[in-house]
Amino acid sequence: MARWLHLVGRFFDVVFAYPLDDDERRRVSELLRPGPEFEAFMAQPVADQRHGLEAAETVAAAAPDRLDLQRAALLHDVGKRHSGLGVVGRVLATVAAGLGGPWTRRQRRYQDHGALGAAELEAWGAEPIVVAYARHHHGTRPDEVAPGDWALLERADRARIPRRRRVRASSR
Ligand SMILES: [Fe+2]
Ligand SMILES: [Fe+2]
Numbered sequence: 001m002a003r004w005l006h007l008v009g010r011f012f013d014v015v016f017a018y019p020l021d022d023d024e025r026r027r028v029s030e031l032l033r034p035g036p037e038f039e040a041f042m043a044q045p046v047a048d049q050r051h052g053l054e055a056a057e058t059v060a061a062a063a064p065d066r067l068d069l070q071r072a073a074l075l076h077d078v079g080k081r082h083s084g085l086g087v088v089g090r091v092l093a094t095v096a097a098g099l100g101g102p103w104t105r106r107q108r109r110y111q112d113h114g115a116l117g118a119a120e121l122e123a124w125g126a127e128p129i130v131v132a133y134a135r136h137h138h139g140t141r142p143d144e145v146a147p148g149d150w151a152l153l154e155r156a157d158r159a160r161i162p163r164r165r166r167v168r169a170s171s172r
Helices: 001-015 022-031 037-041 046-062 067-075 078-082 089-100 104-110 113-121 128-136 145-155 163-170
Strands: none
Touching: 001 128, 022 037, 022 089, 037 046, 037 067, 037 113, 046 067, 046 145, 067 078, 067 113, 067 128, 067 145, 078 128, 078 163, 089 104, 104 113, 104 163, 113 128
């Protein structure tokens, strides 16, 4: 039940997503290396950019010196962009996954976004914890991620977009 409530909340985060402003883009560029990392992040749909940044800021608030964890949070869903699915397509992909799917190639890519993103990040030379979290974030903790780091990253992945920012978005 909690999982479905979370998914409903995430659905509204996606629906109300709004572009990063200049300060937020600067923040992203400080954490990511120029080139493929930054370009892939910015090639994501706005909702995924916002989710990644919210996750990174959640980590930064708890562990300001752990840039590796902030980068892991920022980049963990970067593989989702390969699915090309919009809001409705993502809902259907989630339903399909719960009913024995995926049913389409796009749904398969959406379901495999962790592995897809991890392979890219590894090829681009990202540090092991960034690659490991992208690969495993919908599964169980791998040995290379310490339990405390894993707990923080999981909490960051569940972070909702604050209403204050949504209100600001609705006026744009
Ligand atoms: Fe994910
Ligand atoms: Fe995520």
